[in-house]
Amino acid sequence: MPRYLQILLAIVLAGIILYTGRSLFIPISFSLLISFVLYPICKWMEKKGIGKSTAIILNLVLVTVLLVAIIILLVQQLMSFGTEWPLLREKLTMSFQQLQAYLETEWNISAAVQQEWIEQFGKNSSSHLFGLIQQTISASVVSLVLLFLIPIYSFLILYYRRRLVQAVILFLPVKYRSRITEIIQMAIHSYYEFIKGMLVVYLIVGILNSIGLLLLGVPHAVLFGCIAAILTFIPYVGIMVASLFPITLSWLTHNSALYPLGVIAIFAFVQYLEANIIFPWAVSRRLNLNTLITIVAIILGGILWGAAGMILFVPFAAILKLIAEKMEDGEALVTLLGEDKT
DSSP states (O other), X not given: OOHHHHHHHHHHHHHHHHHHTHHHHHHHHHHHHHHHHXXXXXHHXXXXXOOHHHHHHHHHHHHHHHHHHHHHXXXXXXXXXXXXXXXXXXXXXXXXXXXXXXXXXXXXXXXXXXXHXXXXXXXXXXXXXXXXXXXXXXXXXXXXXXXXXXXXXXXXXXXXXXXXXXXXHHHSOHHHHTXXXXXXXXXXXXXXXXXXXXXXXXXXXXXXXXXXXXXXXXXXXXXXHHHHHHHTTSTTHHHXXXXXXXXXXXXXXXXXXXXXXXXXXXXXXXXXXXXXXXXHHHHHHHHTBOHHHHHHHHHHHHHHHTHHHHHHHHHHHHHHHHHHHTSTTOHHHHHHHBOOOO
C-alpha cells in the first residue's frame, strides 16, 4: 500500500476512534490537562514534606473552588435577571401590542390572522422544543457525570504518575525511550503556556466587551464585560447567560429596542473575534503553532468532541508537534504545525 494511503487510513481510523470514544477520552483529556498544570505545584508541596495524597487533594480542592465560584457567578446572573422579569414582561407585552397595531394599520393584517399565525407557530415549534429539552437534559446529566469523573481521574493520574510514565516508556521502541522524559516535560510547559494564552484571551475579550457596553451607555459596563469574558470558558451557554442582564438593563434604561440589539451585536462581534482571531493569535504564538493549524484544530475539535474539543485540540496539536520534533522522520509534521520564526 502506498505511504499516502497508509497516512490517510491512519487519520480516518484515528478520527473514528476519537469520535466513538469521546465519552471516555474527553474526561481523561481534561484530567490530563489539570494534572499537567497541577504537577509542578504537587511536586513542590511534596518536597516541603507534604504527603503525595494530601498535596494532590489540596490542589484539586483549589481548582474545585474556582469552578464553583464561576458557577455561583452564573447563578447570580440568572437570579438578577429573574428580579427584572416582571418589568421586562410588561415591556415585552407593550412592544408586542405595538407590533400588532403596526401590522394591522400599515400592512392590513388583522388581529385574527396574527393570532392564527401565532397558534400555528406554537404547534410547529412545540415538538422541536420538546426534543431540544430532552437533548439539554441528557447533555446536562452527561456533563454532571463528567464533572465527578474528572477530579477522580486527575487524582489517579497524579498519584500513579511515575508508574504511568514508566509504562509509556516500556511501550515505546527502544530508540525513543531516552526522549520520553524530555517530551513529557515540554508537554507540561506547553500546557502552562496554553493556560497563559487563555488568560490573555479573557483579558482582551473583557476589555472589548467593556468598551462596547460603555459606548452603548449600559450601566455597570465594566462589570458585565468582565463577567462575559470569564463565562466564555463555558462555550455558547456562558456568553448567552452573561448577555441577558446587560440586554435587560439597556432596554429598561433607554426604553428602546435598538440598545438590546446593540448589546447582542457587540457580544456576537467580540465572540467572533475571540474564536477566529484573538484565541488563535494569543494561544498559537505561545505554543509555537501557526495560526492556520490552530484554527483547524479548533474546528476539528468541535466536529469530533464538540465544545470540549475546541478547547483541548489546540494543546494536543502542540504536543503532537513536540513529539514530531523528537522523531527522526517528523520534519514534515514539524514544518506543517510550526510557526515561522523569521
